[in-house]
Amino acid sequence: MQLFAPLVAIVALASQVSAHFTLQYIWVNGKDNGYNVGFRVPPNNNPVTDVTSTDLTCNVGGLSGSGVSTIPITAGSNITLEWHQHAQRTGEDPISGGHKGPVIVYVAKAPSDASSFDGQGAVWTKVYQSGLAYHPNQLDASSQQWATDVVNANEGKHSFTFPKSLPNGNYLIRGEIIALHVAQSYPGAQLYIGCAQVSVTGGGSASPTKIALPGAYKPTDPGITVNIYNNLQNYTIPGGPVWSG
Ligand SMILES: *[C@@H]1O[C@H](CO)[C@@H](O)[C@H](O)[C@H]1NC(C)=O
Numbered sequence: 001m002q003l004f005a006p007l008v009a010i011v012a013l014a015s016q017v018s019a020h021f022t023l024q025y026i027w028v029n030g031k032d033n034g035y036n037v038g039f040r041v042p043p044n045n046n047p048v049t050d051v052t053s054t055d056l057t058c059n060v061g062g063l064s065g066s067g068v069s070t071i072p073i074t075a076g077s078n079i080t081l082e083w084h085q086h087a088q089r090t091g092e093d094p095i096s097g098g099h100k101g102p103v104i105v106y107v108a109k110a111p112s113d114a115s116s117f118d119g120q121g122a123v124w125t126k127v128y129q130s131g132l133a134y135h136p137n138q139l140d141a142s143s144q145q146w147a148t149d150v151v152n153a154n155e156g157k158h159s160f161t162f163p164k165s166l167p168n169g170n171y172l173i174r175g176e177i178i179a180l181h182v183a184q185s186y187p188g189a190q191l192y193i194g195c196a197q198v199s200v201t202g203g204g205s206a207s208p209t210k211i212a213l214p215g216a217y218k219p220t221d222p223g224i225t226v227n228i229y230n231n232l233q234n235y236t237i238p239g240g241p242v243w244s245g
C-alpha cells in the first residue's frame with residue numbers, strides 16, 4: 001500500500017509527459033541530418049507557457065549552443081523541420097492529436113558564430129506560418145483543421161524555403177508549435193520551441209523585418225489566450241505577418 005501512491009504518481013506523470021514533444025530533425029533539400037543534430041536540445045519535452053520568459057527564445061537552456069554543431073545550408077534551400085513526442089519516429093503520433101494550433105518558423109542572424117548567439121532583442125524574422133491548414137492566418141472554420149493536424153498527418157514534418165535574399169552568415173532557425181487546447185486562460189497556451197544552428201552561403205543583401213522573442217508575444221494576444229472550442233471563425237497567429245522576402 002505504501003508503494004501504491006508513488007506508482008500512481010509516476011504513471012500520471014508519464015502519461016502527462018507523453019503528450020508533449022520536441023523538434024528533433026532538420027532536413028536540407030530532402031536530406032535528414034540525424035536525431036537532434038544541429039539543435040539546442042531542451043532538458044525535456046515540456047512546453048513553455050510564459051511568453052515573457054527568455055525560455056521563449058530557444059526553449060529551456062537554449063540561450064547558448066555550446067557544443068552544438070552548425071549545419072551548412074544554401075540560401076533558397078527547402079528546409080524541413082520534424083517533431084516527435086519521444087526519441088522515436090514510429091509507434092505513436094508525432095505530436096499528440098489533442099494539440100491543436102499554429103506552426104511558425106523564424107530565423108535570426110548571429111553577429112558571429114551561431115553557437116554563441118543568445119537570440120535576444122529584435123533579431124527574429126518570421127519566414128513561415130500556418131494556422132488553419134492551407135489558409136494562413138485564417139481558420140478553415142468548416143473543417144476546424146489546424147496546422148498541427150497537417151504536421152501529424154505528415155510524419156511530424158513541415159517545410160519552408162530559407163529566403164534566398166537573406167545575407168550570408170550564421171543563423172538560428174526557430175521552429176514553434178503553439179498548442180491551444182487549454183488556452184482559454186493565461187498561462188495556458190503551450191509553446192513548443194526548437195532552435196537549430198545553420199551557416200548560410202549563397203544569400204543576398206535583404207534587410208528583413210525583425211521582432212523580439214520574448215517581446216513580440218503578449219499574454220493578451222488573441223492567438224495566445226483563446227478558446228478554440230467555441231466554433232472559432234478566425235485565428236490570429238502571434239508575431240505578425242510572414243516577411244515577404
Ligand atoms: C521539401 O522537402 C520535403 C522533405 O523532403 C518534401 O516533402 C517537400 O515536398 C519539399 N518541398 C518543396 C517545395 O520542394
Ligand SMILES: *[C@@H]1O[C@H](CO)[C@@H](O)[C@H](O)[C@H]1NC(C)=O
Nearest residue numbers: 222223226233234235236237
Ligand atoms: C477574430 O477576429 C476578431 C475581429 O477582427 C478579433 O477581435 C478577434 O480577436 C479574432 N480572434 C482570434 C482568435 O484571432
Ligand SMILES: [Cu+2]
Nearest residue numbers: 019020021099
Ligand atoms: Cu503536451
